[in-house]
Amino acid sequence: MSVDAIVIEHVIVMVLLTLLIVVAVGIIILNDLLTAVILSGLYSLLSATVFVAMDAVDVALTEAAVGAGISTIILLGTLSFTKRVQKPQEHNNYAALIIVVMTGGALIYGTLDLPSYGDPNSPANSHPQLAQHYLTESQKEIDIPNVVTSVLASYRGYDTLGETAVVFTAAIGVLSLLGLRRRRRKEDPLLTDKQQRKQQNEDN
Amino acid sequence: MVEWLAFYNDWAVIVIMMAGFYIMIARYNLVKKIIGLSIFQTGIFYFYVGLGKVDNGTAPIFLEPKVIDESAANVASGIAEQTILYSNPLPHVLILTAIVVGVATMALGLALIVRIYEKYGSIEEDDIQAIDSQFICQLDDKK
Numbered sequence: 538m539s540v541d542a543i544v545i546e547h548v549i550v551m552v553l554l555t556l557l558i559v560v561a562v563g564i565i566i567l568n569d570l571l572t573a574v575i576l577s578g579l580y581s582l583l584s585a586t587v588f589v590a591m592d593a594v595d596v597a598l599t600e601a602a603v604g605a606g607i608s609t610i611i612l613l614g615t616l617s618f619t620k621r622v623q624k625p626q627e628h629n630n631y632a633a634l635i636i637v638v639m640t641g642g643a644l645i646y647g648t649l650d651l652p653s654y655g656d657p658n659s660p661a662n663s664h665p666q667l668a669q670h671y672l673t674e675s676q677k678e679i680d681i682p683n684v685v686t687s688v689l690a691s692y693r694g695y696d697t698l699g700e701t702a703v704v705f706t707a708a709i710g711v712l713s714l715l716g717l718r719r720r721r722r723k724e725d726p727l728l729t730d731k732q733q734r735k736q737q738n739e740d741n
Numbered sequence: 742m743v744e745w746l747a748f749y750n751d752w753a754v755i756v757i758m759m760a761g762f763y764i765m766i767a768r769y770n771l772v773k774k775i776i777g778l779s780i781f782q783t784g785i786f787y788f789y790v791g792l793g794k795v796d797n798g799t800a801p802i803f804l805e806p807k808v809i810d811e812s813a814a815n816v817a818s819g820i821a822e823q824t825i826l827y828s829n830p831l832p833h834v835l836i837l838t839a840i841v842v843g844v845a846t847m848a849l850g851l852a853l854i855v856r857i858y859e860k861y862g863s864i865e866e867d868d869i870q871a872i873d874s875q876f877i878c879q880l881d882d883k884k
Contacts, residue, residue: 591791611848683803696835
């Protein structure tokens with residue numbers, strides 16, 4: 538690949554990241570939650586393309602399946618249980634804006650001594666016991682052509698085990714919040730009259 | 742390439758993260774907050790994966806050396822003798838884990854929101870706080 542090809546690759550990533558910023562701003566502005574959820578699905582698909590452009594094909598597949606698929610579905614499910622439109626904003630957001638700008642400024646100051654994008658000699662890419670070891674030895678040691686798989690399942694197997702534990706815990710949490718014992722809500726002082734009538738109808 | 746363009750990706754990632762952060766602070770709607778959280782997370786994902794990108798590299802899946810050597814385009818550009826460069830697989834693995842954990846967190850948060858809506862009839866933070874303080878006042882009156 539020539540220098541031009543590298544420039545084109547960089548420009549593709551830049552354009553995609555700019556599109557992501559546009560979608561994120563759209564999510565900030567819109568009041569309709571359904572539109573925001575659909576935009577977040579679009580956002581996940583765009584991020585899958587960013588990951589492809591950054592050579593992370595496994596991450597792109599996961600993001601397209603889990604980010605654009607499952608999380609959009611559970612967001613839509615939540616909307617079907619709750620409200621579709623968010624209340625118009627009455628408070629002012631200057632404090633939030635100041636905090637965000639200050640945090641962003643501090644982070645941008647932190648990027649100034651980072652290695653540039655695509656640098657093959659950066660510490661992360663040239664460490665002899667991590668990336669270089671995986672790329673040179675994993676074919677011999679694990680014998681799987683996909684390095685990401687061998688790192689995920691073998692070198693960092695405990696990491697994946699911990700991930701499974703987290704997902705299991707979350708599943709238990711969701712089930713205990715939504716699945717089990719749904720009928721334990723009588724005489725709640727917080728509910729309005731209309732809702733109590735609705736509940737009585739359901740119970741009957 | 743121009744000097745400052747080298748930082749464009751990092752800065753774009755920071756803008757994305759701050760957009761998510763802003764949604765989390767400034768919007769009172771709980772579903773919106775969860776969407777903001779996931780935007781913030783993806784910003785971190787781009788940062789990690791971007792650090793692992795290697796110029797001229799390809800996805801870290803071992804290729805048969807023949808495929809590279811014999812393709813006419815590579816012979817023409819003189820890359821046939823070079824070794825194949827792969828991007829860094831380690832950030833990819835970390836982010837794979839993070840994506841799945843992120844969705845698990847999101848599902849738990851949304852389940853909490855559904856329960857909150859059942860109890861309070863609203864998913865706006867200020868409404869919920871108003872109902873809470875009203876309830877506490879009622880409790881104090883009973884005492």
